[in-house]
Amino acid sequence: MDLSHNYLYGELSWKWESCRNLTSLTISNNNISGEIPAVFGKMTRLQKLDLSSNNLSGVIPRELASLQFLLDLILNSNRITGDIPNEIGFLSKLEHLNLASNNFRGSIPAQFVQCTNLLSLNLSKNKLEGTIPSEIGNVRFLEVLDLSQNQLTGRIPQELGKLRVLETMNVSHNSLLGSIPETFGDMLALTIIDVSYNNLEGPLPNVKAFNEAPFEAIQHNKRLCGNVEALQKCDSPMSKKGNGDGGRGTTAIPVLTFLGFLLLASIVILLLIFVRRPRKNIKREDIGRLNDLDFLCILNFDGKAFYKQILEATEEFDSKFYVGEGAYGIVYKAEISTGQIVAVKKISSSPEEEILDFVSFEREIQALSNIRHRNIVKLYGFCSHL
Structure with a gap:
């Protein structure tokens, strides 16, 4: 009513x-x-x-x-x-x-x-x-x-x-x-x-x-x-x-930065362990073929090949694959050659910039790695390609 x-x-x-x-x-x-x-x-x-x-x-x-x-x-x-x-x-x-x-x-x-x-x-x-x-x-x-x-x-x-x-x-x-x-x-x-x-x-x-x-x-x-x-x-x-308190204050930022890199390294290691778990009923001669298709196999990860797959899946980020956008980039829906459907967030630099803002990129990865929410998809991997 x-x-x-x-x-x-x-x-x-x-x-x-x-x-x-x-x-x-x-x-x-x-x-x-x-x-x-x-x-x-x-x-x-x-x-x-x-x-x-x-x-x-x-x-x-x-x-x-x-x-x-x-x-x-x-x-x-x-x-x-x-x-x-x-x-x-x-x-x-x-x-x-x-x-x-x-x-x-x-x-x-x-x-x-x-x-x-x-x-x-x-x-x-x-x-x-x-x-x-x-x-x-x-x-x-x-x-x-x-x-x-x-x-x-x-x-x-x-x-x-x-x-x-x-x-x-x-x-x-x-x-x-x-x-x-x-x-x-x-x-x-x-x-x-x-x-x-x-x-x-x-x-x-x-x-x-x-x-x-x-x-x-x-x-x-x-x-x-x-x-x-x-x-x-x-x-x-x-x-x-x-005094000594001041000395400790000057080391706070480097320590926090180092801890941030440790966090990212831990995430990468966990992803490596996850994607490299042995798969049952897969013949040895098929492993090479699967690695070529599965873009989550980070040990054999080829950034250029991955980026090429994303371009093909989204037809070079065509608007018909548009899902939404956040503070740092636009999200597209992509179906990879393995049949997996994923959300791809493209974080691009502004036209005035020559390179990507890596600080923003790092914050985005940290946020997606730490946050657990029913409306936020799981982070499987990330890469930088210029």
Whole structure:
């Protein structure tokens, strides 16, 4: 049932409880007033409830916790008040929760951690107080987190660095203090960040989202520093300390770089072990022929031959094989001569560049190697060809 974008007014009827088989109810962008009826909790088959952009008031009925099949709860842009009910944590299948632009008070419930399938959480433009619950870092599939324009205080929990598939985070216009956790350096999927209008200080994490952030996304803080244009550079460890601590600081980057190369080497070794496991019922004279066809046989890997196979399979990256694109390149569907169907991500340099940005290439490989997500395919191999 979709009644959105009309001129409906008045209050929501209690008779909706009779619609026990209703799976989706959208009455957004109207002039509905009054409270959300508690009997909505009796529509037990409901998967989507969208009452956004109305004039609803009162509180969220705790009875909505009975909607065990609910995937989307969209109540933004109303005048709903009170606390955010802890019972929302009972909605274990919930994927999208939008309570933005209301008058919610109190703290952010730690019970959100029970919504293990949550993909987006938007609590912006309310009057929420207290600290950001560290438990949010356990919502491992979260892709969008918006807590902006509230009255949040305290430090950003380092546990948020565990959100390895998070793409967008906005905590601007609060009263957060301290430094941005070092754990954010592991958030390789993060592409959009906004920490402006807080009391944050210290260095920005060395990840794409911060390195490419516009100044507007980090402005009006206490003493942030980093490589962003118009932001002061961070002082080197040696300029701050002349003792042993400073010496350890100067070796941090080389050590981390070395560990990064060790990680990539380990991945290659694992791939070698995987693809070279003995295959049953294969005659010795057939091994050479199979190696010519199986592009995953890294010990006999020929980069030029592999690249040629990809060009043939995608007809030189024709648009009809286009699947999608991310921050670093375009993805194509390719069926290799062995009959295997794979996703090929082509990471190309811009027309102004003469060579590929190998830093971006390395980050992409690290991200695909570390992230485990139901929407991200398994990484089988990678190569560079100029």
